[in-house]
Amino acid sequence: MRVDFTLSLLPPGIFLATTAVALWQSATFPKAAGGVPGPALVPMILAVVLGLASLALVTGALQRRNLSGKSENLKSRPEDTAKASVPWRRLGMLLAAIVLYLVVMPWMGFISSTTVFIAVSLFCFDYRKGIHNWAFAILAAYILYALFALLMNVPLPVGWLG
Amino acid sequence: MDFSNFTEAFQLLADPMVFLFLICGVLLGVIVGALPGLSATLAVALLIPFTFDLSLMPALAMLIGVYAGAVYGGSVPAILFRTPGTPASAATVFDGYALTQKGESQRALSVAAFFAMVGGLIGTVILILLAPQIANIALRFGPPEYCALALFGLSMIVAVSGESLLKSAGVAIFGLLLATVGMDPITGYPRLLFGSVSLMEGIPFIPALIGLFALAEVFRSIGNTEQIAQRSSGKFAWPMRSDMIRGSWTGIRSGLIGTGVGSTPGSGSDIAAFMAYGIAKQRAKPGDTFGHGDIKGIAAPEAAKTGSISGSMVPLLSLGIPGDAVTAVLIGAFILHGIQPGPLLFEQHGPLAYSILATVLVAHIVVFLVAILGTRFLVRIVACDRKLLLASITILALLGAYALRNNIVDVWVAISFGVLGYILEHQQYPVAPLLLALILGPMAEENFRRSLILSDGSYLVFLTHPISAIILTLSVLSLIFSVIRRQKPRNG
Numbered sequence: 262m263r264v265d266f267t268l269s270l271l272p273p274g275i276f277l278a279t280t281a282v283a284l285w286q287s288a289t290f291p292k293a294a295g296g297v298p299g300p301a302l303v304p305m306i307l308a309v310v311l312g313l314a315s316l317a318l319v320t321g322a323l324q325r326r327n328l329s330g331k332s333e334n335l336k337s338r339p340e341d342t343a344k345a346s347v348p349w350r351r352l353g354m355l356l357a358a359i360v361l362y363l364v365v366m367p368w369m370g371f372i373s374s375t376t377v378f379i380a381v382s383l384f385c386f387d388y389r390k391g392i393h394n395w396a397f398a399i400l401a402a403y404i405l406y407a408l409f410a411l412l413m414n415v416p417l418p419v420g421w422l423g
Numbered sequence: 424m425d426f427s428n429f430t431e432a433f434q435l436l437a438d439p440m441v442f443l444f445l446i447c448g449v450l451l452g453v454i455v456g457a458l459p460g461l462s463a464t465l466a467v468a469l470l471i472p473f474t475f476d477l478s479l480m481p482a483l484a485m486l487i488g489v490y491a492g493a494v495y496g497g498s499v500p501a502i503l504f505r506t507p508g509t510p511a512s513a514a515t516v517f518d519g520y521a522l523t524q525k526g527e528s529q530r531a532l533s534v535a536a537f538f539a540m541v542g543g544l545i546g547t548v549i550l551i552l553l554a555p556q557i558a559n560i561a562l563r564f565g566p567p568e569y570c571a572l573a574l575f576g577l578s579m580i581v582a583v584s585g586e587s588l589l590k591s592a593g594v595a596i597f598g599l600l601l602a603t604v605g606m607d608p609i610t611g612y613p614r615l616l617f618g619s620v621s622l623m624e625g626i627p628f629i630p631a632l633i634g635l636f637a638l639a640e641v642f643r644s645i646g647n648t649e650q651i652a653q654r655s656s657g658k659f660a661w662p663m664r665s666d667m668i669r670g671s672w673t674g675i676r677s678g679l680i681g682t683g684v685g686s687t688p689g690s691g692s693d694i695a696a697f698m699a700y701g702i703a704k705q706r707a708k709p710g711d712t713f714g715h716g717d718i719k720g721i722a723a724p725e726a727a728k729t730g731s732i733s734g735s736m737v738p739l740l741s742l743g744i745p746g747d748a749v750t751a752v753l754i755g756a757f758i759l760h761g762i763q764p765g766p767l768l769f770e771q772h773g774p775l776a777y778s779i780l781a782t783v784l785v786a787h788i789v790v791f792l793v794a795i796l797g798t799r800f801l802v803r804i805v806a807c808d809r810k811l812l813l814a815s816i817t818i819l820a821l822l823g824a825y826a827l828r829n830n831i832v833d834v835w836v837a838i839s840f841g842v843l844g845y846i847l848e849h850q851q852y853p854v855a856p857l858l859l860a861l862i863l864g865p866m867a868e869e870n871f872r873r874s875l876i877l878s879d880g881s882y883l884v885f886l887t888h889p890i891s892a893i894i895l896t897l898s899v900l901s902l903i904f905s906v907i908r909r910q911k912p913r914n915g
Contacts (some may be wrong), residue, residue: 272590272850275843276597283600286615298875300607300614303868307600314593321589347849348646355645356842359821363834375818382817386645388810397811405822415826 266326273318276311283308355385370420371410375402432777436785441484444477445782448485449789452492453797457500457508463493467752471759479760479775484782486756490749491786494692494728495539495794499801502531502721504816506637510628511692511728513858514700516636518713518720525716529798533662534718535725536794538674542726543787545678546685546733551780564687566873567885571894572687573867576694577859578898579701582905584853594847595856601626602864609872621832628861630824630837635854637820638841641813643848661795670722673703681727685734691749692728692735697859699727705904729790733783740764740776 283304290301362378379398388394409415435441448470455466466489474482497509502519515535522531564572577595584591604615605625616622677699684695703723704713713720739750757764768776824837844854878884886892 269850271846272852273593275846276593279597279600283603283615290614291610291612298872298880300610300612303871304600304603304614307596307603311593311596311600314589314596317589318593351645352642355642355817356838359817359838362821363831379814379818382814383810386810386813388808388814397814401815401818405818409822409826413826415822416829 273315276315280312371417373422431774435778444481445484445488448488449492452489453496456493456496466493505640514696514724521716532798537662538722538725540791541674542678543729546682546730547784566870567891570870571891573863598857598860608869630833634837634840635844639844642845673719674722674726677723677726678730681730682734685731686737692731695727695731696724699723
């Protein structure tokens with residue numbers, strides 16, 4: 262329940278943070294001159310409206326928590342169960358693999374790093390067939406290289422291992 | 424309209440070489456459109472050098488074929504993998520992918536192909552009959568009208584997305600704020616860049632789109648990798664008669680909307696598709712299941728986006744003004760081949776002008792036939808192991824984001840939007856308003872500021888211009904109706 266409430270505050274939290282940054286930055290932009298609106302006008306207006314909308318969303322989330330807190334024998338809704346079943350560990354692993362892939366690709370090379378990344382991502386998706394994983398990863402890396410680098414002339418890093 | 428011109432035009436088109444190059448163009452366009460990150464603009468731009476040695480009609484046929492093929496091709500991954508190949512296909516995701524999840528991807532693809540053809544044919548017939556009149560209306564649009572049009576597109580998607588208007592509006596405003604990142608459209612002052620030169624042109628919306636739809640779906644599916652069995656007739660995927668009838672009115676109306684939007688310079692097929700989807704959803708009847716695999720939800724964006732292809736030819740051919748990015752590239756190709764689009768084109772080169780229109784007409788039919796013949800092969804892709812598919816989508820999404828500008832920052836943008844999309848969807852916030860705000864934001868801001876400059880800072884300029892006032896009124900009405908629509912189930 263507490264986790265659900267915290268998660269429900271995440272989107273308005275992101276909106277509020279964006280509002281704060283936009284207001285802080287817009288204050289440094291050149292001001293309007295001679296009746297002509299300056300570059301700060303639109304970001305300022307949008308940041309204020311977004312801030313108000315975020316506060317309304319936070320208020321709504323608080324009201325829902327108070328209402329559900331009062332009701333006894335609270336039964337979890339299907340979507341709550343769905344939220345509870347998020348595989349955080351595998352999601353974290355996949356995100357870490359993506360970040361690591363982007364960091365090591367320039368010096369490791371496209372084909373080698375992509376092979377390792379695909380094999381690891383298959384593991385994250387619970388596809389664990391040993392040699393199959395690696396065979397698919399190698400094949401996919403070469404096909405992608407042919408498609409993007411050779412056919413469409415997209416510059417891909419060669420690196421140490423190719 | 425001079426029908427002798429049209430007869431001559433079809434004679435020009437009867438050349439087998441023209442037809443052959445048209446088919447080649449369509450096939451190439453469908454493939455490029457289906458690859459995330461590669462747009463119709465890119466497809467046409469890449470092809471121009473290969474048409475240098477061709478004679479005029481085969482070259483034009485191939486370019487138009489690529490354009491029409493790429494616009495349809497974007498819907499293939501949108502329906503099969505929730506990964507729109509082009510921004511215009513993002514609206515097809517909602518109901519197309521829902522049908523795939525029910526095991527009916529073949530049905531979704533064939534319906535999409537059919538209504539894409541319907542929209543395209545409607546648009547082309549209107550183009551042939553009314554090109555000068557539509558161009559006249561579009562010419563009356565000034566900054567207040569463009570600003571109002573952008574806000575109308577946004578209000579439509581806010582009105583129909585999600586269960587909560589506040590959440591939907593919040594996401595749209597957040598998107599508009601993100602759209603202000605980059606150089607100020609009037610003064611060129613760099614805003615909210617935090618030192619990143621790569622964002623000078625704003626947040627790139629194709630990587631954002633890839634993140635919001637493809638990567639967010641991958642993150643969402645990580646806990647559910649069960650295989651979805653796909654029904655297949657095993658024959659050519661001709662759309663079912665009941666589906667054609669069910670979506671017919673929506674398809675015709677959306678084709679008209681697409682043609683109108685496409686003929687307005689600056690408004691592309693992405694805006695047309697979202698607007699048509701929004702209107703179709705707003706006019707939903709009891710029993711319609713928008714967002715859950717409704718045929719009308721596929722018919723509307725598909726017909727609108729192909730209608731807008733024909734619509735975008737109106738300012739291109741009759742005024743020499745490109746309607747969107749693709750036609751801007753096309754106009755360059757036309758000039759390279761010795762054709763100067765503009766008011767004199769129809770007068771001085773009647774048969775040639777009408778042969779271009781006839782090529783557009785035939786291109787839509789060829790796209791439909793290619794799609795119908797290819798659908799059963801495409802469906803086999805979805806029948807692959809879902810875990811292998813998800814890994815493939817992940818790497819394709821990352822590479823697609825990179826390939827656009829060969830810039831690693833775009834990949835980070837895609838990942839950030841992927842995480843953002845996942846969080847928003849997890850909390851039942853709609854993501855479509857965010858994407859549309861990124862697309863429409865720059866157009867809205869630039870024309871808002873220009874309007875204020877022209878009116879010496881008076882905000883009344885938006886109400887004193889009749890067209891702008893009407894469009895803004897419609898925007899407000901759509902939001903009011905949306906509030907009433909949302910309250911009905913609660914009261915009922």
